Amino acid sequence: MNALGLSMIFKMGCLCSRDYLHINSSKYFVLEQLGQGGFSTVLLVEHSRTRKRYAVKRIVCHGREDQKVALQEVEYHKVINHPNVIPCMESSVSGSPDPVLNTTSEVLLLLPYYSRGTLAYELEVRSKMRHHLEQSEVLRMFLQICEGVKAFHEAKPVPLAHRDLKPGNVLLDIDNTPIIMDLGSVAPACVKVRGSSEAQRLQDLASERCSMPYRAPELFNVDSYCMIDQRTDIWSLGCLLYAMCYFKSPFDIVYERGDSVALAVISGTIDFPTVTPYTQDVHELISRMLRVSPMERPYIYTVIESTQEAFSKYKSVV
Template sequence: MGHALCICSRSAITIDNKKYYFIQKLDEGGFSYVDLVEGSHDGRFYALKRILCHDREARQEAQTEVEMHQLFSHPNILGLTGHSFMERAGKCEAWLLLPYISKGSLWSVLEKLRDKGSSVSESRILNILHGVCEGLKAIHDAGYAHRDLKPTNVLLDENDRPYLMDLGSMNKASMEVRGSREAMRVQDWAAQRCTISYRAPELFSVESHCIIDERTDIWSLGCVLYCMMMLEGPYDLIFQKGDSVALAVQNPVSIPQPCSYSQGLQTLLSSTMVSNPQERPRISWVLHQIQNLQGSDGTAVDTNRV
């Protein structure tokens, strides 16, 4: 009886004719909040992402995020359980109901290891990276790019299975830029939607006539790999000090030495973080190299990217 009274006292929302009770806040950003909720019909926990849509453009962006989730049913991409758009007093909120992954983000796991003075084993790095790449491959094969891959946008379950999340920055994999005005539009969009310390070099100063493709994600993937190896992103300190990340990404990534990880893993990292996007590999090549490293002692990586 006491439990029932407790349930009734909690605030509740309804999505797709199912009731969910608020448990606690999990996170908040500039225009979104994530709450932990419990389904009254199944007793399971879910993450409710509430996006504040301050104008028509923001509402369309939220709708696009819903559509991106609905495109995929993949073990390494966070699924969408339900959604709703709520209109209140002239304001709109998009509600995205997502599975709750209790272990949290890859970044939170890495932070705890760093605080303990520990590190991530190479086999664990390869296992997580393999799952991230499988999710990315599904996105790229569908003709899209994630555009904001970073450790906080990767969730890990109790078995270390990674889930790509926050699909709000996703768009078509290939973007043809025609003229300086369009280049500036893409550059401004990237500044708003692609986290600076994980942003590919070609998005900092967009050329007037170019094609930007899904290999922006390969650069970000390299940054994620670096973060798993060093427990901080390659450009985190540069950004925190107020120095120019845009300038730093024009140079080859520097791997601190001595490095406890295999030469094969270091070579894979260097291969993904190539400033010239045309020299960067695609996701199938990266997956192949990971599989090679998982099946070997990690001392060599084939440099043929065909």
């Protein structure tokens, strides 16, 4: 057999051995892994017939509780319908989780693919070049993120909180439209904690599912008797806006130094660069969101209003 024939066999062999997965009646070829978290993997896939590309979130469930959480994520996608929140186009579940038999199930979520990647990637590139986003662009994007968060806080029958808002969970469309993703941390916004065991359970859940440099103070050390509400997201938005301005959350910097993030968060001390391309209005907005006491933080409606005011004021000056 000549070299061309061998080459064709190798190529056919590669095609035949490509990983693929089924979601309901459609087949998708796996192209590459886009990301991996503690509970899931995100894959870039291609529809076998249309060749259109999508992202698939694959969640492997080792027990019934894992599967329940994964299926709840699918349900949250059905509840939230907003242009700044990623939609789940289809989902499927296969297998049966049983830790005794060492079997697992798999939940797949078919999602749109955004080729530009995340806001975290954008900020990383800009950080290397020391190229800040324009203030008008920061406020425009932040306003859209807030509108997406508002959809969670207004959810029916109960308000929801995202609980893990950060640059890594914001995708960018081709026109710089921000899209909130990863609903795996979403939970009912208002939680009445009654007793130390409930407090510890919530604290453990937060440590698993809420990224430390963006986690609200009340989730680091949950009081035995308290009410947690959607203003956990407002704290995260404060950290997010700071990162949009200065490439990282103020507590990312603490973490990288090896200091205690928990102590820094609970102290509530926020430092702003003395040389900055941003106005005092932006710093004041961040500071209002980063109040240690959740009772002193604004709700999302006030954040949106303040952002709109800062945006209008800046545009009139420029």
